Amino acid sequence: MSIDWAALGQVFGVTLVVTVGIVGLFTVGIVGTARTTQQEGAAAGAGAPGAGARIGAYAAFAVCAAAVAYGIYLIVAA
Amino acid sequence: MEHITLLIGIVIVTALVFDFTNGFHDTANAMATTISTGALQPKIAVAMSASLNLVGAFLSVEVAKTISGGIIDESAGIRPEVIFAGLVGAIVWNLLTWLAGLPSSSSHALFGGLIGATLVSVGTDGVHGGAVVMKVLIPAVAAPIVAGIASMAATRLTYRLARNRDEQETAKGYRAGQIASAALVSLAHGTNDAQKTMGVITLALITGGVVAPHADPPLWVIASAGLAIALGTYLGGWRIIRTMGKGITDIQPPQGFAAQTGAAATILASSHLGFALSTTQVCSGSVMGSGLGRKGGVGRWSTAVRMVVAWCLTLPAAGLVSAGAALLADQGDWGVAAVAILALGVCGAIFAASRRKPIDHTHVNEAPEPAGVVTAALQTVTPPPAGQTVPAQEAAGAITPANGAGAPRAKTASLTS
Incomplete structure (x- = not known):
């Protein structure tokens, strides 16, 4: 009886990288499209994100969507 | 052959009951x-999960083959x-x-039941000891740890990145992301667990x-299991749902997203790399991890323990029940x-016990503390699982626990509207 440490380690590594990567990217997307915390008395729209941040955010969301698609592919192909 | 057909019919029905539990x-x-x-209303959430489980059941038959030959x-x-x-033991433990x-x-309940029954009826030769360790024990220990660490790291990261943003606004994004992750988990669950049956x-x-x-499962088996x-x-x-959603820790949208994504990633990575982990333990682990990842988050360790x-x-409990059942069943038809x-009696007793303190979609989001007087009173008035026809004011009253003004206020609202 031998424990397959390599497979276990691989699962751990892949899980950690993918989870942190996807959550990080998605957060970048959210941050890019959300306003910053409004200060008391600040003008409306002062915290709105710029065009660059928006493009970056949409790119991040696109990568996440691709990851979900790959996930579905893995389930279907398994 | 008549006799065998009847017995196999019983086994199939029992297997479907297990699948249902x-x-x-x-x-x-x-x-x-x-x-x-x-992120989703309770009823919508379970409906979505149910349809994805059904879809998942039809996607592949790989797991089904390994259960019958592993x-x-x-x-x-x-x-x-x-x-x-074996199935009887698994069902009884699942209900308990x-x-x-x-x-x-x-x-694990299913494996435990099958192992217990096989040990009694056939002896140690019938069980592959190495496969039990590799496919059940090691994954059981590894799953919550792997998923928990990943979710904890992801929760930390997302709180750090989004710390300057308006919480109300980011919550929408997190909820949307969480629905996608939850859908993946449901689909993966359908492909894995329906196939076990x-x-x-x-x-x-x-x-x-x-x-x-070594034949593929026939189509009617796939359809009925799904x-x-x-x-x-x-x-x-x-x-x-209440234990996991409220009992382990209080979950904020960023944590829910991190936990669900961590769970989806763990399940997909492990099943793809051939080291299948238990969905339940992965998800519980990732919820705990997300609780640990938020500063000021509360972990209810008594629930976790x-x-x-x-x-x-x-594993041992389902195994014991099944071992007893196998002893009896081996006596012949009357056994x-x-x-x-x-088994029917035990299931009935458990169901009767559950009706004394029913929990349904109207108050699934309460923390598992003793319900208030109003909630208890409403529970006796509200008909049991009434589908989606539960009047809004009753649901609203049930959601506010121990709130004396809850029910009267709801009534006035419905009168004035």
Whole structure:
């Protein structure tokens, strides 16, 4: 009886990288499209994100969507 | 052959009952955090999970093949009685843990039951010891740790990145992301767990000589297993959903998203790399991890400890029940009948016990503390699972626990509107 440490380690590594990567990217997307915390008395729209941040955010969301698609592919192909 | 057909029929029905308990036991995995963060309404969440489970059941039959040829040695003389006894143990344990609201692994209950029944009826030759360790024990320990660490790291990261943003606004994004992750978990659950039942039914058919060894499950097996698990999922194990969504830690949208994504990633990575982990333990682990990852987050360790104890007990407890059932079933036809009657009695008793303190979609998001007087009164008035026709004011009253003004206020609202 031998424990397959390599497979276990691989699962751990892949899980950690993918989870942190996807959550990080998605957060970048959210941050890019959300306003910053409004200060008391600040003008409306002062915290709105710029065009660059928006493009970056949409790119991040696109990568996440691709990851979900790959996930579905893995389930279907398994 | 008449006799064998009847027995196999009983086994198939029992397997579908197990599949059903598996469905409502595991709804929590995909949907507990989704419901508790408010990403989806409870009823919509379970409906979505149920349909994805059904779809998942049709996607592949890989797992079904390994169950019927992996842990148990089919050639060692497994008879339908043994499978029947194994299923009875698994069902009884699943219902007991559901009554206690504990998210234990349905797969472990099934493995434990099959192993216990095989040990009694066939002896140690019938069980592949190495496969048990590799496919059950190691994954059981590894799953919550892997998923927990990943979710904890992801929760830390997302709170750090989004710390300057308006919480109200980011919450929408997190909820949307969480729905996507939860959908992946549901789909993966359908492909994995519905197939375990298909595997068991196929195993029964093989032992009865109805289909050839190593055959694919017939279509009617796939369809009925998928439907049973979807039905169970739709009815929802609200008790377990509440434990997982509210009992372990208070979940905010970012945590829910991190936990669900971590769970989806763990399940997909592990099943793809051939090291299958228990969905239940992965999800519980990732919820705990996300609780640890938020500063000021509360971990309810007593709930976590109860849960871990239940995990450790699942395999031996289901095994013991099944061993007893196998002893009885081996006595012949009257033994099988006795086991069936006993099992029905136990299930009925557990169900009766659950009706004393019912938990359903109207108040699934309460923290598991004793309910207030108003909630208790409303529960007795509200008809049991009434589908989506529960009047809004009753649901609203039930959601505010121990709130004396809840019910009268709701009534005035409905009068004035």
